[in-house]
Amino acid sequence: xxxxxxxxxxxxxxxxxxxxxxxxxxxxxxxxxxxxxxxxxxxxxxxxxxxxxxxxxxxxxxxxxxxxxxxxxxxxxxxxxxxxxxxxxxxxxxxxxxxxxxxxxxxxxxxxxxxxxxxxxxxxxx
Amino acid sequence: xxxxxxxxxxxxxxxxxxxxxxxxxxxxxxxxxxxxxxxxxxxxxxxxxxxxxxxxxxxxxxxxxxxxxxxxxxxxxxxxxxxxxxxxxxxxxxxxxxxxxxxxxxxxxxxxxxxxxxxxxxxxxx
Ligand code: FES
Numbered sequence: 001x002x003x004x005x006x007x008x009x010x011x012x013x014x015x016x017x018x019x020x021x022x023x024x025x026x027x028x029x030x031x032x033x034x035x036x037x038x039x040x041x042x043x044x045x046x047x048x049x050x051x052x053x054x055x056x057x058x059x060x061x062x063x064x065x066x067x068x069x070x071x072x073x074x075x076x077x078x079x080x081x082x083x084x085x086x087x088x089x090x091x092x093x094x095x096x097x098x099x100x101x102x103x104x105x106x107x108x109x110x111x112x113x114x115x116x117x118x119x120x121x122x123x124x125x126x
Numbered sequence: 127x128x129x130x131x132x133x134x135x136x137x138x139x140x141x142x143x144x145x146x147x148x149x150x151x152x153x154x155x156x157x158x159x160x161x162x163x164x165x166x167x168x169x170x171x172x173x174x175x176x177x178x179x180x181x182x183x184x185x186x187x188x189x190x191x192x193x194x195x196x197x198x199x200x201x202x203x204x205x206x207x208x209x210x211x212x213x214x215x216x217x218x219x220x221x222x223x224x225x226x227x228x229x230x231x232x233x234x235x236x237x238x239x240x241x242x243x244x245x246x247x248x249x250x251x252x
Binding site (some may be wrong): 002010035036037038060061062063064065066092103104106 | 129136153161162163186187188189190191192227229230232
């Protein structure tokens with residue numbers, strides 16, 4: 001069964017990208033999950049002086065676990081430096097969510113992988 | 127990519143069971159998907175005179191494709207006889223949704239399997 005935090009972030013996901021304003025973001029990262037076929041896209045805005053993440057949005061057609069993981073991740077990273085954000089692992093996310101069912105842990109890696117891809121994309125462009 | 131109908135039913139799912147009033151339903155069916163670990167529960171109310179489905183609700187922590195499939199299924203079956211509803215296949219649901227990406231078709235079978243389990247449950251109890 002799912003923790004209250006997972007339920008909350010699934011029912012009321014934070015920081016979903018609702019419109020197509022992708023051009024406003026400085027880094028975009030996409031990743032996919034072979035197991036279930038789902039994809040995740042993460043968008044970040046970066047303050048170039050401090051290399052701090054000022055905004056993080058995301059979008060997926062994945063499951064509740066992927067939604068909750070990336071929702072809470074997006075809250076965690078706003079205000080972090082790129083280095084701090086890059087170091088976040090699925091384990092950190094699971095801890096924040098008070099866990100996930102064992103057979104859904106594979107969904108929690110989508111968000112942090114896509115985030116690292118977005119940070120890589122930012123460095124590539126800047 | 128996803129059809130407009132899939133997007134609509136994912137963003138605005140119909141007939142989700144929001145409160146725990148399971149006792150009001152006459153049949154409950156649950157199924158799981160080994161591939162991704164997701165589960166689906168479908169609840170039906172049945173008119174005992176006509177054996178017609180008068181209400182159909184559902185709940186899942188599965189993905190957008192599972193949500194959209196079961197959302198549209200729940201609209202299809204209200205007003206059907208139990209026999210008509212039992213005969214619905216994943217193919218019928220895909221047609222109503224204007225398709226799903228190939229690697230997400232496995233998600234569209236959760237709803238109809240859980241519905242048949244709910245119909246079986248109704249017959250077992252009555
Ligand atoms: S990936 Fe699990 S139901 Fe779609």
